[in-house]
Amino acid sequence: AQSVTQPDIHITVSEGASLELRCNYSYGATPYLFWYVQSPGQGLQLLLKYFSGDTLVQGIKGFEAEFKRSQSSFNLRKPSVHWSDAAEYFCAVGAYGGATNKLIFGTGTLLAVQP
Amino acid sequence: DAGVTQSPTHLIKTRGQQVTLRCSPKSGHDTVSWYQQALGQGPQFIFQYYEEEERQRGNFPDRFSGHQFPNYSSELNVNALLLGDSALYLCASSLRAAGVADTQYFGPGTRLTVL
Numbered sequence: 001a002q003s004v005t006q007p008d009i010h011i012t013v014s015e016g017a018s019l020e021l022r023c024n025y026s027y028g029a030t031p032y033l034f035w036y037v038q039s040p041g042q043g044l045q046l047l048l049k050y051f052s053g054d055t056l057v058q059g060i061k062g063f064e065a066e067f068k069r070s071q072s073s074f075n076l077r078k079p080s081v082h083w084s085d086a087a088e089y090f091c092a093v094g095a096y097g098g099a100t101n102k103l104i105f106g107t108g109t110l111l112a113v114q115p
Numbered sequence: 116d117a118g119v120t121q122s123p124t125h126l127i128k129t130r131g132q133q134v135t136l137r138c139s140p141k142s143g144h145d146t147v148s149w150y151q152q153a154l155g156q157g158p159q160f161i162f163q164y165y166e167e168e169e170r171q172r173g174n175f176p177d178r179f180s181g182h183q184f185p186n187y188s189s190e191l192n193v194n195a196l197l198l199g200d201s202a203l204y205l206c207a208s209s210l211r212a213a214g215v216a217d218t219q220y221f222g223p224g225t226r227l228t229v230l
Contacts, residue, residue: 004157051216090157092157094217101163101219102171103148105157105159107155107156108156
């Protein structure tokens, strides 16, 4: 079955420190992978996506993610975290079935940033 | 460029009542998907509408139904509300012609509380 696992429920980092959020997926075919961010009381904002090609993808707000097929992972990284990055981060895989598609999300990682 | 909009922002209902949530897709998009996000969880796919028909459905009971209008806007209806229906309901829009490169853009959500 298709699934996404985000092993870290809650992460705290200091402002200026580097960040890596983990994501593992289970999907039988070529995965289409996404990272979304959700601020409190808000909807989901797309950070970046991977469809094919270069396994290192760049997104908005200085985020990047690396697709590793051998590890079934799509980890999100940022070299220097800002206080405004505090939010909940969701990894998702696109389950495409013919004419339709749906997103399967992980349970999210809540990021806190210490000054 | 108008993004995805949803109404109302918040809603309080009692058990057994019925509710209708509304969504207007991003300009140029023709496909609308609905997700339920319970507290502390990732979004769960409810169903998707394209060309005014339900195209794919997640694991939700028939109490959840929807509609898409000729202008691509959509409604989500939930009948016989249960306490467990309390959640943030997210609408996402996309462009069917994008195919496997389709990306879903989310609205701010409707917070439904069932008492």
